[in-house]
Amino acid sequence: MIWTILLLLNGILFFYFLSNRTRSKREPPLDKGVIPWLGHALNFGKDAAKFLTRMKQKHGDIFTVRVAGRYVTILLDPNSYDSVLHDTISLDFSSYAQVLMDRIFNLRLPNYKPDTEKAIMKRHFQGESLLCMNNVMENHLQTLLTLESKALNQSDWKEDGLFHFCYSLMFRAGYLTLFGGEQNNNSADAANVYTEYHRFDSLLMKMARNTLKSGEKQTAGMVKQKLWDLLAQAGLRQDSSLWMQSYRRHLQAEGADEETQRKAMLLQLWATQGNVGPAAFWLLAFLLTHAEAMRAVRKEFRNVTVPGTNTLNPQEQTPVFDSALEETLRLTAAPFITREVLQDKTLRMADGQEYDLRKGDRVCLFPFISPQMDPEIHLEPETFKYDRFLNADGTVKKDFFKGGRRLKYYTMPWGAGTNVCVGKPFAIQSIRQFVFLVLLHLDIELHDPEAQVPEADVSRYGFGMLQPNKELQIRYKRRGHPIFL
Ligand code: HEM
Numbered sequence: 001m002i003w004t005i006l007l008l009l010n011g012i013l014f015f016y017f018l019s020n021r022t023r024s025k026r027e028p029p030l031d032k033g034v035i036p037w038l039g040h041a042l043n044f045g046k047d048a049a050k051f052l053t054r055m056k057q058k059h060g061d062i063f064t065v066r067v068a069g070r071y072v073t074i075l076l077d078p079n080s081y082d083s084v085l086h087d088t089i090s091l092d093f094s095s096y097a098q099v100l101m102d103r104i105f106n107l108r109l110p111n112y113k114p115d116t117e118k119a120i121m122k123r124h125f126q127g128e129s130l131l132c133m134n135n136v137m138e139n140h141l142q143t144l145l146t147l148e149s150k151a152l153n154q155s156d157w158k159e160d161g162l163f164h165f166c167y168s169l170m171f172r173a174g175y176l177t178l179f180g181g182e183q184n185n186n187s188a189d190a191a192n193v194y195t196e197y198h199r200f201d202s203l204l205m206k207m208a209r210n211t212l213k214s215g216e217k218q219t220a221g222m223v224k225q226k227l228w229d230l231l232a233q234a235g236l237r238q239d240s241s242l243w244m245q246s247y248r249r250h251l252q253a254e255g256a257d258e259e260t261q262r263k264a265m266l267l268q269l270w271a272t273q274g275n276v277g278p279a280a281f282w283l284l285a286f287l288l289t290h291a292e293a294m295r296a297v298r299k300e301f302r303n304v305t306v307p308g309t310n311t312l313n314p315q316e317q318t319p320v321f322d323s324a325l326e327e328t329l330r331l332t333a334a335p336f337i338t339r340e341v342l343q344d345k346t347l348r349m350a351d352g353q354e355y356d357l358r359k360g361d362r363v364c365l366f367p368f369i370s371p372q373m374d375p376e377i378h379l380e381p382e383t384f385k386y387d388r389f390l391n392a393d394g395t396v397k398k399d400f401f402k403g404g405r406r407l408k409y410y411t412m413p414w415g416a417g418t419n420v421c422v423g424k425p426f427a428i429q430s431i432r433q434f435v436f437l438v439l440l441h442l443d444i445e446l447h448d449p450e451a452q453v454p455e456a457d458v459s460r461y462g463f464g465m466l467q468p469n470k471e472l473q474i475r476y477k478r479r480g481h482p483i484f485l
Helices: 002-019 041-046 048-059 094-105 114-124 127-150 162-178 190-208 214-230 242-253 258-273 276-289 291-304 319-332 368-372 424-441
Strands: 062-067 070-075 158-161 337-341 345-348 354-357 362-365 442-446 473-478
Touching: 041 048, 041 062, 048 062, 048 368, 094 190, 094 258, 094 337, 114 127, 114 242, 127 162, 127 242, 127 424, 127 473, 158 162, 162 190, 162 258, 162 276, 162 424, 162 473, 190 214, 190 258, 214 258, 242 258, 258 276, 276 291, 276 319, 276 424, 276 442, 291 319, 291 424, 319 424, 424 442
Parallel strands: 070 362
Antiparallel strands: 062 070, 158 473, 337 362, 345 354, 442 473
């Protein structure tokens, strides 16, 4: 009995000290929330954008919140982002990444070398290798889209949800391009991988937050096991991309066993396929609900089609499309950029103010709130304006201001600094190619002409591209002659 009381007292004291952190004068405003240890975890997880906007109104551009026992300093001034992005000595990208790798993918690499992995990827996602990969991706998109529409007569409309349509097509084409595999191979075909991946993706946020219920834990375990099995040959067979093959060799050289290698394949599947499909969905959703934007994109595509063919010339500039995509990503890309504080550090803001950060805390930028949805930077930030990133003369607009200063970061869907997205050029070309092919080959329209772009699923803030909270129903049919109307 006495031991139980002592243990209980110990626990209470432990909680008290954890909760009892006080702010020193040189530290950012501290908001611990009222619930011991948990702090603001519930509101943060429910709708991070809403919660952090409220905190910004209360505390300003920098503040520290307690979230499930951790102290996280949130920085929301884009003019000050470089002080975090450029510090790779006191701030570290990979330790938080490793926490998520373990929680979501059960992956612990024996000899994790993020810089080597990135160097391998960079080598394959630029220059000649990138051109080659873009070609393979285009062929897969073309084949899958043809398969999708071949079954239809020219007069038959097929109904589908736009999210499912975009995600499944982009995913399967991306999977075949990077991981390899025959479309008609029953055991590991791309459609099968997509079905399992979709189930995995629906539990992803709960895995990341450690909030799976017991039944969900079982489902997550089963789905992961299936995906590991389906990915067993990725990087080992000849039709995998050269990047995948190099990555496999790297894992083997670092001593990762077969099981760990499969787990790493699932991580790479998520990193390479998790954002592109949702981005293509939002872009088509905005185009289908904004007739002027759709007309402008179609007109531009008409002008860059290689004469006598139905192909998009990859060298051609498409500023209107690029602006529409940039605008889409401004509204729907919402990653946290998180760094672990390895040693006490002083953070200098753009206005000269200095704040101390404590070793063991985390720092988190959330560009979705600022710059992306900041009304001081983007007029009517909630509204989709396809030409927001175009000057009056049709050139790319890069001049945006906050507090009278020209901004380096006026939208940040790809992250920035040393950890900027390695796959950006491949992702952009894939989305461009997909939208080009869909608009060329299909008559596609909203099932309900009055339908609006759905709201985002607010539980997904912080993990890259948002996803819609419900489907947007469409119908499509094959065009007799591929043409831009
Ligand atoms: C619309 C599509 C995509 C979006 C919005 C996106 C976004 C991002 C963001 C925001 C980061 C930085 C994370 C941070 O700093 O904490 C990132 C990193 C990364 N992305 Fe993407 N990404 C996309 C597609 C892709 C594709 C297609 C690939 C590969 C083929 C890829 C590979 C990577 C890799 C390897 C990193 C980690 C870089 C590092 O370790 O430094 N991404 N991405």
